[in-house]
Amino acid sequence: xxxxxxxxxxxxxxxxxxxxxxxxxxxxxxxxxxxxxxxxxxxxxxxxxxxxxxxxxxxxxxxxxxxxxxxxxxxxxxxxxxxxxxxxxxxxxxxxxxxxxxxxxxxxxxx
Numbered sequence: 729x730x731x732x733x734x735x736x737x738x739x740x741x742x743x744x745x746x747x748x749x750x751x752x753x754x755x756x757x758x759x760x761x762x763x764x765x766x767x768x769x770x771x772x773x774x775x776x777x778x779x780x781x782x783x784x785x786x787x788x789x790x791x792x793x794x795x796x797x798x799x800x801x802x803x804x805x806x807x808x809x810x811x812x813x814x815x816x817x818x819x820x821x822x823x824x825x826x827x828x829x830x831x832x833x834x835x836x837x838x839x
Contacts, residue, residue: 729786729789729790730789733785733786733789736782736785737782737785737786740778740779740781740782740785741778741779741782743778744775744776744778744779744782745775747771747774747775747778748771748772748775750767750771751767751768751770751771751772751775752768753767754766754767754768754771755767755768760832761820762817762820762832765813765816765817769809769810769813772809773805773806773809773810776802776805776806776809777802777806780798780799780801780802783798784796784798784799
């Protein structure tokens, strides 16, 4: 494999790792569950795209032609990750309502 391809793949994987560390620091620093779930949701989606792009470049350089079988993985992740985040948020909101805890402010109240 050419060194430029290896460097590109390595940089994409390192960028993905940095995004995961930033998301982890967001989990550590933010106080509320609703705030905590925002950081990893965004970072995991972008990190998955970077890993997918690195995989496409790597496998396309190893064999003739463009390797697109990795696209199936990122399509499934791009659909399921936001849906899972929304389901978790709704479950947490429902649980707070059932317990009688104070709810987070609505978006209309912040304007």
